[in-house]
Amino acid sequence: MNKNSVKSSETEQTVPIKATHQLCHQLQLNPAHLRVEAQSPFRFKAPHHFIQQIKNQAPDDPLLLQILPQTVENEIIEGFKADPVGDLAANPVPSLIHKYHGRALLMTSPRCDIHCRYCFRRHFPYQQINQNHWQQAIQQIEQDTSLGEIILSGGDPLTLAEGQLIKLIQRLEAIDHLTTLRIHSRTPIVKPQAFDQLLAHCAQSRLQKVLVVHCNHPNELTSKSAQQMQAFRQAGFTLLNQSVLLKGVNDSVETLQSLSQALFQQGILPYYLHQLDRVTGAAHFEVSTHRAQAVMTQLRALLPGYLVPKLVQEIAGEPNKTPL
Ligand SMILES: *Cc1c(COP(=O)(O)O)cnc(C)c1O
């Protein structure tokens, strides 16, 4: 066993707390004061590790706001749509999204360990994804020599069994024109766990490896996530982070500054700070572009350049994420 892997003593505790009332009870919150939406079709889900980082009796906790379904999600707001980034239109085969030059995104798993209320895929028809579609996607990748990099995304790819992921990575390694494997995952932050087999495989892979985690607030980072990051680093991964700019969660200079510094403490460089995708149900998280730019100006004055994320927006039909 890798000495940096996270011990499995956590397993008894990792049963997700499904019901919102249980969550409120555990955090000593009165659901009547919170406008909880217990019936949301995008159901509540969060791992124990993440919930442990939420403060008790704090209805405005920045981690709680990311996971608690609220009635405000039901409001119909003009300009907010089910598929704001045009992913459905960009699928050549189900599960492969090829929008940008040289890299394509493979929807590897239909599941996530956490349901983030602002997620742009909250209405995505994930049932499409299964292993037959991988077969088709891999054929497409084999034929398209313009592709150098495959991004395993989701859902969350690290919710799959390690054996399945290793098989998939072996298929990609066999495609000569691929140079880079990228994994986009929130799992190492919200539910750190041992990935010994996967990392042992990746350590000897011929592909360059990048892990882009997703962390929005410094309170999400723990000693367990630090161990997890060290294990990925030792297996040869470059570590980057993407965040979403979220009102009430991380839309202050102080929070973003400490987020960048806390990430760097764990060996992770900030990559993207995304302007919210305008997905139905997430309007209450939106920060205006004007304010986002003002925060970025202040952030640049406080941090070394390598700790300043790029503020970007995904605009359907554009050839890259658009810098703001
Ligand atoms: C964001 C995204 C990528 C990766 O873009 P980078 O700028 O390389 O990080 C690739 N494909 C799709 C479909 C994306 O949404």
Ligand code: SF4
């Ligand atoms: S982990 Fe990522 S894909 Fe999953 S719900 Fe959160 S933002 Fe969406």
